[in-house]
Amino acid sequence: MELLDAGETSLLxxxxxxxxxxxxxxxxxxxxxxxxxLLGIGT
Structure with missing residues (x-):
């Protein structure tokens, strides 16, 4: 598995x-x- 560079990571x-x-x-x-x-939104 290749590591992503910082630019790709921040984009993701x-x-x-x-x-x-x-x-x-x-x-x-x-x-x-x-x-x-269920998701705890707006309750």
Whole structure:
């Protein structure tokens, strides 16, 4: 397994954080209360 250089790692972290943010936003807009409660968001 090759190690990523710092640039690649930070890029991946940025994409990961964007994905998490988008997922959280989608949950906040969702009316699926059971899913939100399960994840502890907006309870």
């Amino acid at each position: 972290e940025g994409d990961y954080k964007k994905a998490i943010r988008a997922f959280t936003k989608a949950l906040e807009l969702s009316d699926n209360r059971s899913t939100r409660a």
